[in-house]
Amino acid sequence: MTATMQPKSEAAEAPRRGRGFPGADQKARPRGRGLQFGHWWWALPGIALVIAIHYVATGIGGFFAFTNWTGIGSFKIVGWQNFEAIFKDPTKLGALLNTLFLAFGSVFLGSVGGLIIALGLNRVLKTRYILRTLFFMPVVLSPLATAYIWKYIFDFDGPINVFLTSIGAGDLAKPWLADPQWAIWTVLVVLVWSSTGFAMVIFMAGLAGVPVEVEEAAAIDGANLWQRFRNVTLPAIRPAIAIATTLGIVQGLRVFDPIMALTSGGPAGATETLATQVYKQAFALGNFGGGAALALVLAVIILFFAVLQQRLTRSNPED
């Protein structure tokens, strides 16, 4: 959704738009000074609600990151102590690494999978709309319901192990979710499964905007399938890639529900993420100051990657 910050799309239609920027329209269109739409105070309830629920609450939470508050009673301001504790605690550092691994792993695999399916469904296929609906189905399910289905599939007596045994690979069967080495990969599979359809839909919308003529011209000039993809399709869908990856990373960094339902962060912290650690510190372990500090770190990481992603996809010279 941040792709609307793209300067190109805004500039293209600028003269026709009543944009929110000072002086944008005055010259292009002789508009009377009195011609204003809506009263400014109509925006007040919305602004007040957002400031109260998002900024005030987050600000107070941010303040507690510098205290030793337990969630009730009195507290002392302790400076950067909570942050130092994070970088000394192997569980929290592990949670940080897991969060980055899951976010980038799921975005990468989900985008590649979504792009392959979108390319496959692009044009002439007779059943493309049915297939699109089928691939999109997991996206509308609640993360909780999705997690329960996969918990059974990865169960020790579940379909995967039974299948492995039936094809004679029984020694590969293992308690996937309770195996410290494999648990994080099972979580990754679940995240990819529920996000691929989303990436696919965005890529399909991007691909629909690639003019057939350009592709045909490239084909007539003798470009093979890969060259056509690399030099015609890919540059044209760059905005779609920006949206899919930015959203995927922001979502992936916050991942909480599926992990709580699948493994609760176990076994032995192998699937702990920043979001699950924040919840445990603040709500279960009565260390609200520490939880808030961790949440602040998470917020900074999310903002950092969201901005970086925007910059990278925007300032590409080929654009």
Next chain:
Amino acid sequence: MFRYTKLTLLREIGLWALALIFLAPFYFLVTTALKPDSEMYTTSPLAPPKSPDLSNFVAVLTATGNSNVVMGLVNSVIITAGSIVGLIALGSITGYVISRNTRRWSRGAYYLFLVAIILPGQLGAVPLYMGARAIGLTGSAWGLIILYTGMLLPLSIFLYANFFRGLGTDYEEAATIDGASRSQIFSKVVFPMMAPATGTVTIFAGLIVWNDFFTSLIFLGGSANQTLPVAMYYYIGSLVSKWNSIFAIVIVSMIPILALFLFAQKRFIQGFSGGLKG
């Protein structure tokens, strides 16, 4: 040039094979939920039930206490519908004003909402809970509707603001010349035109609120008004590896949203891709 060839047929078959693998979890979901208790440990997880019955579903729909699924369903419908109404009303008017206003504060407000979309909710969760409890918003459907409206309002405003920016002001100018007041312009001219943005907001917000577990778990904690995911969570918590019963409730919880999606799948997908393109 892009005609239907043998290669296309091959591609189509390949994608169907992929789709079948991709949707295999649904096969396990349905076959397991239809197995009676006696078959659960005697048939292979891969095999369909020998004598399918609906006993698991009957058990789910008659459960009482805080795993009362029917009540959870009703509460979820009320809370989702209420939040959507709030988000459309506040989101459209705020998005309209900040996208039509040409003064500097409106741009500041736009970024205020943009940053609020990205902020992770956990940091403010505890202060928000204490504030909500102090003014009596916890434990009731009304409180949760107000909370969800506030939480998702930045997204709703963002979607509406982008929609109005792409919409020319010609109709509004014409209405002004014809002597319509500002509130008449909004209710009679702008409101009917914003249906596509409303569709996107409804789908996004509806999905998020309907599927949300964390917020309703915390803010409705201990009260009898549970939402569907929370009722499901409690119901499953009382079952240890009774997968046939677990899957019956999982199916009950996903039928409404899946039915709505299959019924209006075109709008869903347009809402997702269109809303994000801005």
